[in-house]
Amino acid sequence: MSTLTIKNLHVSVKGKKILRGVDLTLNEGETLALLGPNGHGKSTLLAAIMGNPNFEVTEGSIELDGKDVLAMEVDERSKAGLFLAMQNPVEIPGVNSAEFYKAALNVRREKPISVFEYYRLLEKAYKEMGIPFEMSQRNLNEGFSGGEKKRNEILQMKLLNPTFAFLDEIDSGLDVDAMRVVAKAIEEEQGKGKGFLVISHYARLYTMIHPTRTAVMVNGRIVVEGGPEIVTRIDTEGYEWIRREYGISLEKLEKEGSQVSLGTCSTKVLLNGDKKE
Numbered sequence: 001m002s003t004l005t006i007k008n009l010h011v012s013v014k015g016k017k018i019l020r021g022v023d024l025t026l027n028e029g030e031t032l033a034l035l036g037p038n039g040h041g042k043s044t045l046l047a048a049i050m051g052n053p054n055f056e057v058t059e060g061s062i063e064l065d066g067k068d069v070l071a072m073e074v075d076e077r078s079k080a081g082l083f084l085a086m087q088n089p090v091e092i093p094g095v096n097s098a099e100f101y102k103a104a105l106n107v108r109r110e111k112p113i114s115v116f117e118y119y120r121l122l123e124k125a126y127k128e129m130g131i132p133f134e135m136s137q138r139n140l141n142e143g144f145s146g147g148e149k150k151r152n153e154i155l156q157m158k159l160l161n162p163t164f165a166f167l168d169e170i171d172s173g174l175d176v177d178a179m180r181v182v183a184k185a186i187e188e189e190q191g192k193g194k195g196f197l198v199i200s201h202y203a204r205l206y207t208m209i210h211p212t213r214t215a216v217m218v219n220g221r222i223v224v225e226g227g228p229e230i231v232t233r234i235d236t237e238g239y240e241w242i243r244r245e246y247g248i249s250l251e252k253l254e255k256e257g258s259q260v261s262l263g264t265c266s267t268k269v270l271l272n273g274d275k276k277e
């Protein structure tokens, strides 16, 4: 069984400290729900795991089965079985989707995939994701709608067959039917024993994919870990109980200039800094 182990991870972006000692373990076969208020470092954690050069790891370690992930190049991390579906997938003008996926697939193989085998695989993946096959000939994410981009990330996950998939707000922008398609694709991969780390602000996706564990990130640290019941608690009560029960201020980063707003999330009202019990 593969294990991803993150210890005391500190990460800065543009000289600003975002992660301040993250400890987290993810095992194959688990689905970890990662929640936390806006701007507290969830996406930063995934960027650091995948090796985004804008994110500087200043302290701590990330290991995959004892191997130092931080010493790996970005493509080596992907080859090692790590996959990120980004919160905001980037448009890559001039790069044909089908060609891009093929290149990504071949990086992970000893021998390049045959044209025949590749198209069979590609067609199957498009069909399962309910995406018209013609879209494989469009430039990657260019002009794709919000929901199309998100579906496409899952399509890529299916093609690349990672050991660990990190899904960053994959449910944002998906219509109800697309959400079902995406949840089904995740369930299929869960059935194969993959490990998932799924970030979402809403309970809906989680009720469909049944996380085995929950972690909550506040101020660049994992402050609470537990079972799936924590998702329900946050969905109904917000984050105020974390302040109350753990004595953790949710406003810390805001004072240092970050965004701490829950937008349209149902938990918004509970983040009022002046509110006292």
Ligand SMILES: Nc1ncnc2c1ncn2[C@@H]1O[C@H](COP(=O)(O)OP(=O)(O)OP(=O)(O)O)[C@@H](O)[C@H]1O
Pocket: 013, 014, 018, 036, 037, 038, 039, 040, 041, 042, 043, 044, 045, 054, 087, 257, 258, 259
């Ligand atoms: N490239 C960057 N330049 C400057 N600041 C950045 C950059 N990337 C992230 N940050 C800041 O780092 C902090 C953490 O951002 P991050 O995206 O990790 O939050 P998050 O927990 O994923 O939030 P959300 O729930 O809104 O997606 C924010 O204050 C954000 O503005």
Ligand SMILES: [Mg+2]
Pocket: 042, 043, 044, 087, 168
């Ligand atoms: Mg984010």
